[in-house]
Amino acid sequence: MTTSPAIKRLGNALRSITDNGDPGKVVALAREFGIEGRLARRAAQNIEVNVSAYMRLCAAACIDPVTGKIVHCEDIDRWAAATADVDPRRLAIKILTLLIHSDKSMRQLAKKWGVSTTALARAKVEAPVNVDNFLRICKGLKCQPHEFTKRTPEMSHVKQPAAQVEQI
Helix, strand or coil: CCCCHHHHHHHHHHHHHCCCCCHHHHHHHHHHCCCCHHHHHHHHCCCCCCHHHHHHHHHHCCECCCCCCECCHHHCCHHHHHCEEECHHHHHHHHHHHHHHCCCCHHHHHHHHCCCHHHHHHHHCCCCCCHHHHHHHHHHHCCCHHHHEEECHHHCCCCCCHHHHHHC
């Protein structure tokens, strides 16, 4: 199985900001934001992670989830984004709304967006899709990936870092 381009970009960025992927530093970065260390280690090694983990890690490491480039941390609310999960219902509603108001079929949209019909059908019924398909669907919908995230109750125990508290 080949690694997706998005995961490769995240892995490269994580390695560049953590002394070539030093496991201790990768895990420390992840834990600061309540992200499982194993997910951060997987991403740093270019191993697939789920979409929510991808989005959280990008936010924690100040990485643009679309381009994989490091961004200024001040430009994003890292804490809120890093403690949020992708909400498949929001994505499904957006896809269904577009299908209802469009003259295009699901197959036509999938082809236009560069995803399989199966991937688009999975997203439409709130089933998980991989990171690259998620990013392509977001691009096709003309939405930013963070528009499909929500703060999860199980992440409410994660304390906002002091640097973020001072910005409020």
